[in-house]
Amino acid sequence: MEYQFLELSTPEPRVAVIKLNRPKMNALSLELLEELFQVLDGFVKDPPAGIVIWGGERIFAAGADIEQLSGGQNVAAKVTSSFHKALDLLGDLSSISIAAISGYALGGGLELALACDFRIMASSAKLGLPEILLGVIPGGGGTQRLARLVGPSRAKELILSGRHVGSEEALMMGLVNKVVDGSELYNQAIDWATRLAAGPIIANGIVKQAIDLGIDRTLEEGLVLEQQLFEKVFESEDSSIGIRSFIENGPGKAKFVGK
Numbered sequence: 001m002e003y004q005f006l007e008l009s010t011p012e013p014r015v016a017v018i019k020l021n022r023p024k025m026n027a028l029s030l031e032l033l034e035e036l037f038q039v040l041d042g043f044v045k046d047p048p049a050g051i052v053i054w055g056g057e058r059i060f061a062a063g064a065d066i067e068q069l070s071g072g073q074n075v076a077a078k079v080t081s082s083f084h085k086a087l088d089l090l091g092d093l094s095s096i097s098i099a100a101i102s103g104y105a106l107g108g109g110l111e112l113a114l115a116c117d118f119r120i121m122a123s124s125a126k127l128g129l130p131e132i133l134l135g136v137i138p139g140g141g142g143t144q145r146l147a148r149l150v151g152p153s154r155a156k157e158l159i160l161s162g163r164h165v166g167s168e169e170a171l172m173m174g175l176v177n178k179v180v181d182g183s184e185l186y187n188q189a190i191d192w193a194t195r196l197a198a199g200p201i202i203a204n205g206i207v208k209q210a211i212d213l214g215i216d217r218t219l220e221e222g223l224v225l226e227q228q229l230f231e232k233v234f235e236s237e238d239s240s241i242g243i244r245s246f247i248e249n250g251p252g253k254a255k256f257v258g259k
Helices: 030-042 073-092 108-114 130-134 142-150 152-161 167-172 182-197 201-214 219-233 237-249
Strands: 006-012 015-020 050-054 096-101 104-106 118-122 126-128 178-180
Touching (some): 006 030, 015 030, 130 152
Parallel strands (some): 015 050
16 A cells, blocks of 8 residues: 555565655644554554654654644544554554654654654654643643653653753653664664564563553552463463573574464
């Protein structure tokens, strides 16, 4: 399928790249979000092991389409619904997702990055949730995902100030996982996704479930969930491959098949 605002490619086996393509600022319009949902929905039955989302060398995404937001409360309801439909699905996929951030990831752009499992950032890039400067609040998951990632106090400070965060501070607070030179951003993201894709795909997805579903439960409930998922992972072929390889050859030498 061809898309107007996205480019979909597979540079490595089991690794999909979703490139935002809405010049000049990759504003996340209703139409782009619908295309993103369609791509991700197509991954539900046959997910890639790794997904890289990036906006090109110049910019990740400057945010939602402000002209569409000028349509008032009725349009705002459509915008927040479209963000949540696409980004919640991204988080629910068993695929490991990486946001490769160049230039700016602001507003909805940062919310898209927050919905990914990992974030790798060019050293010159800037992040922020500046919606408060428009008299509104983040509506694509920013208030919830940012607080869970960096803590409620720091999330409040960033959202209420609307300020931009540089790469050094973003790394320090845990907002991103890695900072690299901009010229290496794409290749580093692909290398990272490729390494993850070589792992036990089913176990990768179960790790996501254990953490994402367990984080809002009590410790006791989370530990019960972990026990259940630990038993479940032994249904996979990769678990047998990994254990047998360890016994015969030592650690780190298993060749997983993704089943």
